[in-house]
Amino acid sequence: xxxxxxxxxxxxxxxxxxxxxxxxxxxxxxxxxxxxxxxxxxxxxxxxxxxxxxxxxxxxxxxxxxxxxxxxxxxxxxxxxxxxxxxxxxxxxxxxxxxxxxxxxxxxxxxxxxxxxxxxxxxxxxxxxxxxxxxxxxxxxxxxxxxxxxxxxxxxxxxxxxxxx
Numbered sequence: 655x656x657x658x659x660x661x662x663x664x665x666x667x668x669x670x671x672x673x674x675x676x677x678x679x680x681x682x683x684x685x686x687x688x689x690x691x692x693x694x695x696x697x698x699x700x701x702x703x704x705x706x707x708x709x710x711x712x713x714x715x716x717x718x719x720x721x722x723x724x725x726x727x728x729x730x731x732x733x734x735x736x737x738x739x740x741x742x743x744x745x746x747x748x749x750x751x752x753x754x755x756x757x758x759x760x761x762x763x764x765x766x767x768x769x770x771x772x773x774x775x776x777x778x779x780x781x782x783x784x785x786x787x788x789x790x791x792x793x794x795x796x797x798x799x800x801x802x803x804x805x806x807x808x809x810x811x812x813x814x815x816x817x818x819x
Contacts, residue, residue, distance in 0.1 A: 659666045666808045670735070675802040677787070677794070680727035681746060684791035685724050689716035692753035692782045702764045719752040735805050736812070743798070746790060747775070750782045 693712035697704045704712075727745045730738060758780055764779035775783045782791050787798030 658684045659669045666804070666811050670801075670804040670806035670808045671732075673797065673804040674731040677742065677797040677801045678724070680794045680797045681727050681742070681787075681790070682720060682724040684794055685720040685749060686713070688784075689719045689749065689753045689756075692750075692780070693756045694755075696757055696762055696765075696780050696782075697760060708756065708760050712753065713757070715752040715756050719749045722751045729813070735808055742801075743784065743787060746787075747783045750775070750778050750780075751814070752781055754778070755783055763815075 656797050666681065689703050690709075690712045693715070697708060715780065723746065727742050730740065730745055732744050738779065754777070762780070767778075767781055771778070771783075788795030
């Protein structure tokens with residue numbers, strides 16, 4: 655994953671599009687591995703190891719998450735910012751169902767979570783919901799921040815142009 659140039663006063667919309675594409679590509683590249691790591695981490699914590707058949711199930715679930723969720727994230731990132739109703743991270747968080755299904759089928763019991771986490775992520779029985787893009791993969795931290803900054807830059811530029819800021 656390569657980083658994009660910083661937002662520019664000359665073409666903020668173009669810069670936003672570059673950052674959106676970099677983030678979408680990164681998520682597509684990292685989502686399968688995130689699902690596999692989620693399964694491996696919880697299974698090792700519970701049972702001490704990951705049986706080969708569960709590792710295979712995790713890999714299949716990861717690929718399924720990538721083929722189903724990554725295109726939705728990309729579509730959201732390429733939607734005009736004034737029409738976006740959710741964040742790309744919120745869309746990625748929907749992918750917790752893939753490792754959750756593998757873990758539940760393997761008999762791994764849910765973890766104890768605090769009330770706030772249970773309220774915010776009621777279907778996240780294993781505490782897998784990423785708090786930021788770096789939780790999915792460290793390589794996504796910079797593209798996620800850059801996209802957020804570029805989006806804010808464009809948002810403020812539009813509001814200024816409308817005389818609202």
